[in-house]
Structure formats: C-alpha cells, structure tokens
Amino acid sequence: MKVVTGVVGNDIHVVANRLIEISLKERGFTVFNLGVNTYLEEFLDAIVETDADVLLISSLNGEAEGWCRDLQILKKQYTFRKDVVFMIGGNLGVGEMDPDALVPKFKNYGFDLVFHQVDLNVGLDTLENYLKAHA
Amino acid sequence: MSAPNRKLLFDIGSTYFKMAENGTIRHYFRDFNRPIFDDLMEKCGDTIAKYRPEEIQICSSANGGLSTLIIGLSNSFSLKYAINIAFNSGINIIDTVLYHDIDTAKPPVEMIDVVIVVGGIDGVGRIFDDRLFDFLQDCAYQNIVYVGSADERGYLSEKLEKLVVLDNIITDKLKINEGALKTYLTDLYQADIMGKEDIKHLYEITANQIYSTPYIVNRALSHISDRLDVADPFIVIDIGGATTDIHYSSDLVNDNIVGEGGYDRLVFKKLGVYKSRESLIHTARQNEFVYELLNYLNVTENILEEESEAATKVLMQLAIFLVLYKVSRHHSDYVELKLENLNSIVLTGGITKVLNQEESETIIRFFYKKLLHFHQIPGIVLDKNYEIWTYGMQEFTNEEATKELS
Numbered sequence: 001m002k003v004v005t006g007v008v009g010n011d012i013h014v015v016a017n018r019l020i021e022i023s024l025k026e027r028g029f030t031v032f033n034l035g036v037n038t039y040l041e042e043f044l045d046a047i048v049e050t051d052a053d054v055l056l057i058s059s060l061n062g063e064a065e066g067w068c069r070d071l072q073i074l075k076k077q078y079t080f081r082k083d084v085v086f087m088i089g090g091n092l093g094v095g096e097m098d099p100d101a102l103v104p105k106f107k108n109y110g111f112d113l114v115f116h117q118v119d120l121n122v123g124l125d126t127l128e129n130y131l132k133a134h135a
Numbered sequence: 136m137s138a139p140n141r142k143l144l145f146d147i148g149s150t151y152f153k154m155a156e157n158g159t160i161r162h163y164f165r166d167f168n169r170p171i172f173d174d175l176m177e178k179c180g181d182t183i184a185k186y187r188p189e190e191i192q193i194c195s196s197a198n199g200g201l202s203t204l205i206i207g208l209s210n211s212f213s214l215k216y217a218i219n220i221a222f223n224s225g226i227n228i229i230d231t232v233l234y235h236d237i238d239t240a241k242p243p244v245e246m247i248d249v250v251i252v253v254g255g256i257d258g259v260g261r262i263f264d265d266r267l268f269d270f271l272q273d274c275a276y277q278n279i280v281y282v283g284s285a286d287e288r289g290y291l292s293e294k295l296e297k298l299v300v301l302d303n304i305i306t307d308k309l310k311i312n313e314g315a316l317k318t319y320l321t322d323l324y325q326a327d328i329m330g331k332e333d334i335k336h337l338y339e340i341t342a343n344q345i346y347s348t349p350y351i352v353n354r355a356l357s358h359i360s361d362r363l364d365v366a367d368p369f370i371v372i373d374i375g376g377a378t379t380d381i382h383y384s385s386d387l388v389n390d391n392i393v394g395e396g397g398y399d400r401l402v403f404k405k406l407g408v409y410k411s412r413e414s415l416i417h418t419a420r421q422n423e424f425v426y427e428l429l430n431y432l433n434v435t436e437n438i439l440e441e442e443s444e445a446a447t448k449v450l451m452q453l454a455i456f457l458v459l460y461k462v463s464r465h466h467s468d469y470v471e472l473k474l475e476n477l478n479s480i481v482l483t484g485g486i487t488k489v490l491n492q493e494e495s496e497t498i499i500r501f502f503y504k505k506l507l508h509f510h511q512i513p514g515i516v517l518d519k520n521y522e523i524w525t526y527g528m529q530e531f532t533n534e535e536a537t538k539e540l541s
Binding site for chain 2: 032034037039041042044045046048049050051077078079081
C-alpha cells in the first residue's frame with residue numbers, strides 16, 4: 001500500500017513528520033513523504049503521480065482548519081484511479097474551540113479518518129483496520 | 136603551433152555579436168540586412184583566421200530558441216519538473232497542458248519544435264489514454280519525447296510514431312531527475328541551429344558544439360562569485376533585445392525541486408527592450424504600480440511612445456521592475472522567489488550599456504520599498520563588460536565541448 005504524507009501549510013514540525021514516516025514504513029507501507037510546509041494541491045498531485053492508496057496529512061500548529069477546508073472542492077478537480085483514503089491527524093485546533101466539533105468538521109471537509117490529539121499508533125491501527133474493512 | 140588553452144569565444148545574440156579573446160570582449164551590432172555568418176566574417180574574420188576550429192567556441196540565442204509543449208499529469212511534479220529542465224536547457228517558449236484538462240485544452244496553432252509528455256513515477260500505469268492521442272492529432276510538432284513512468288513506455292511507443300523515450304524525470308521519491316531530458320533538449324537545440332539556413336554556417340568555423348546562450352550563462356553562475364563582487368543568494372537578470380532571462384539560486388525558492396546545478400532559469404519571452412518593445416510597454420501599462428513608478432522617475436506616460444535615449448532608459452528600468460514583480464509574492468506564477476533574502480542582484484545583457492549604477496539602484500530601491508516595504512536593498516552588480524557568459528564557456532574543456540558533428 002502506498003501512502004503520501006506530509007505536514008500541511010506553514011507548519012515546520014519536522015520531527016513529528018519523520019516519526020510518521022518511520023512508523024508507516026515499519027507497518028509495511030510504501031511512503032512518499034512531502035515533508036513540512038506542503039500545500040494541499042501538492043498532496044493531491046502526489047497522489048496522482050504515485051497512484052497512492054492513502055493520504056495522511058499531519059498538522060501540529062493548528063493551521064489545518066484553514067488549509068484543508070477546500071479539500072472537497074479540490075478533490076472534484078482530480079481524477080484518481082482508485083478509492084483514496086483521506087486521513088488527517090495531529091493537533092487540529094488551537095485557541096478557543098470545541099474539540100468534539102473538530103472530527104465532524106474535518107469529515108465534512110472530505111477526510112475519511114480524523115484524529116485530534118490521538119496517539120500515532122492508535123491512529124495507524126485504525127487506518128489499517130479501515131483499509132481491511134474496505135478492501 | 137597553437138597554445139593548448141587558446142580559445143576564441145563568441146556569443147551570437149539577436150542584436151549583438153560578442154567576441155572574447157584573451158580576456159578582452161568586443162561587441163558588434165548586427166547588420167540585420169546580411170546573413171549572420173557573412174556579417175560575422177566581415178566583422179571578425181581576421182581574428183577567426185588566427186584560430187583553429189577546435190579553439191573556437193560559440194554560444195547563440197540567435198535562432199530564437201525552441202518552442203515546447205509540455206503535457207503533464209500534475210502541476211506540482213510533472214509540469215513543474217519539465218518546465219524547470221526546459222528552461223535550464225535554454226528553451227524559451229513553453230506551453231503546458233495539464234492532462235486532466237486535455238479535453239478542453241486548445242492545441243497550439245504554431246508548429247511546436249518538441250512535445251514533452253510526462254507523468255507518474257515508475258510502477259504507475261494506466262495513466263494515458265486515447266485523449267492524449269486525440270489531442271496530439273490536432274497538434275503540429277517536429278519531435279516528441281516521453282519522460283514519465285516506465286510502465287507506459289510500451290503503450291505510448293506503439294501509439295505514437297517517432298516517440299523518443301528517455302529516463303523518467305520523476306524519481307521514486309518524487310524528486311527531479313534532469314540528466315537525460317536536459318541532454319536531449321540541448322542536443323535538439325544544436326540540431327535546430329544546424330538546420331537553420333541563417334546560422335548553420337557557423338559550424339564552418341568551429342569544431343565544437345554550439346550551445347544556447349542561456350544554458351551557458353546558467354553554467355557560469357557557480358563561478359560568478361570568484362570574479363565579481365557577488366554574495367549568495369543572488370539573481371542574474373539578463374535583459375536582452377528579445378527576451379529577459381532571470382537566473383536564480385535554488386535557495387530562493389520554497390520548492391520541491393532540488394536540481395543538480397543549484398541555479399535555475401526563468402524566461403519572460405515578451406519583456407525585451409528591442410524586438411519585444413511593444414509587448415514590454417503593454418505589460419507595463421497593465422501593471423498596477425506603473426504610474427506611481429513613472430512619477431517616481433519624474434517622467435510621464437508619454438515617454439513610452441518616444442524613441443530617445445531617455446525613453447530606452449525608462450524601458451530598461453520598467454523591465455527590471457516587471458521582472459522582479461513577476462517573481463515576487465505579488466504575482467504567483469511559476470516561481471515565487473524569496474526576494475527579501477537576496478544578497479546580490481547582477482544585471483547583465485544590453486541593459487548594462489544603457490543604465491548606470493545609480494539608475495539601476497533607483498528602480499530596485501523603488502521595488503523594495505513599495506512592494507516589500509524594505510529600506511535596504513541587495514548589492515547591485517553591473518556586468519558592464521558583459522563577461523558572465525565567458526565564465527560558462529571557459530568551464531568546458533575542449534574534449535567536453537567537442538562533439539561528433541554528423
């Protein structure tokens with residue numbers, strides 16, 4: 001299975017990004033890591049170029065809300081050759097916000113799996129189960 | 136008997152011949168009523184006669200450059216990488232089609248020198264289909280090259296006559312791989328020169344490959360700081376008669392492209408001050424800052440209609456401003472340079488004959504103050520002798536430059 005990953009927006013949390021890459025590889029995924037400071041369009045372009053199965057976006061500084069809200073619109077501009085799983089995790093909100101509202105909000109943006117302040121391994125276990133269920 | 140390192144260098148431009156001999160550079164304005172070769176021999180024939188063909192090296196932009204149509208799978212990888220390689224190979228005219236939009240894309244009206252098709256890392260298949268062939272049927276082109284996923288090579292080769300297949304320019308890690316396509320395009324440039332009646336006779340005086348001038352300038356960039364007072368990161372703005380080129384340190388771009396040379400090139404094909412004068416004025420008039428700029432220079436819009444030395448100076452200043460504007464964050468296009476990080480701006484080409492240091496600083500200071508809100512500006516270096524291209528030529532050994540010319 002191929003996964004495109006990276007940190008969205010003006011976010012330079014490179015250590016977390018590297019940990020995600022290592023963890024994915026440990027689980028047998030082929031990883032295309034776009035690194036930090038990545039635009040949403042670059043993620044989708046990478047899916048097209050690699051024929052990836054999963055997009056895993058991480059965000060630590062809480063900017064994802066602004067950067068990812070156009071995902072649904074953007075998806076319509078692409079033709080993917082398979083059903084791609086869209087996943088996001090990390091620290092998805094900052095300041096005054098309702099943590100319980102974050103997951104539905106990001107699902108509404110177009111993500112299949114959303115993890116706010118959830119342990120990385122829990123998130124990846126969930127991803128693997130999701131992939132098995134939808135195989 | 137000739138000395139081993141003797142070299143006579145020529146840059147055959149659209150407006151001037153430049154000849155470099157023993158560190159001395161002479162410029163000759165072209166006689167447009169005569170073929171290039173005849174004009175060159177009349178002006179420089181005595182000097183040329185003193186050298187063997189192996190000792191003469193030529194770069195040229197006088198054939199107008201090659202036109203390219205790039206069809207790619209995505210903006211961030213296929214198209215961006217192919218554009219980068221094409222510009223760095225000296226290609227001037229580039230049109231692009233995003234494969235997703237190929238159904239609605241309009242085929243180019245003019246004959247294309249080379250079509251580049253690219254998409255996918257190796258291992259990815261089922262990328263291209265009949266839509267590609269339908270589109271290409273409506274295009275007039277002379278060459279076509281495929282530099283995408285290895286899995287599509289057989290299918291495309293079956294369907295497209297004369298398809299040249301080269302290494303994928305996208306690596307398995309989604310990085311750029313420029314080698315094979317760059318060589319192909321520079322060789323194509325040479326073949327183009329050899330086929331152009333006006334220029335092909337240049338091979339009568341040299342035994343070496345004739346490279347495109349922008350390619351040579353790009354090769355010179357890593358040597359600039361050895362000879363001029365330039366600090367990295369820097370840009371080189373080459374404002375010529377027909378086009379304006381900008382060469383920049385890759386460090387100035389927040390980008391996924393990490394090429395081999397460390398310096399990239401961008402071309403503005405309609406921002407020259409001689410052959411492209413009208414389009415330069417048109418572009419200037421559409422710029423939101425131009426009237427403020429003219430006021431800052433103490434001139435009125437009427438000067439754009441004049442044919443005078445003062446008007447040429449203003450046009451040159453406008454060209455500098457427009458180039459900086461087009462690579463700034465105010466104009467998100469192919470690249471956005473971190474101009475606030477610049478240490479040096481090198482001005483070369485015809486501009487150094489027209490503008491002095493103060494006039495160049497004036498316009499760059501306006502740009503930095505008005506658009507970036509900076510009071511400090513980068514160091515400005517005028518390549519007054521127009522010698523940067525010679526650094527790139529001297530980098531070649533005779534063995535490297537000489538190719539079998541069939």
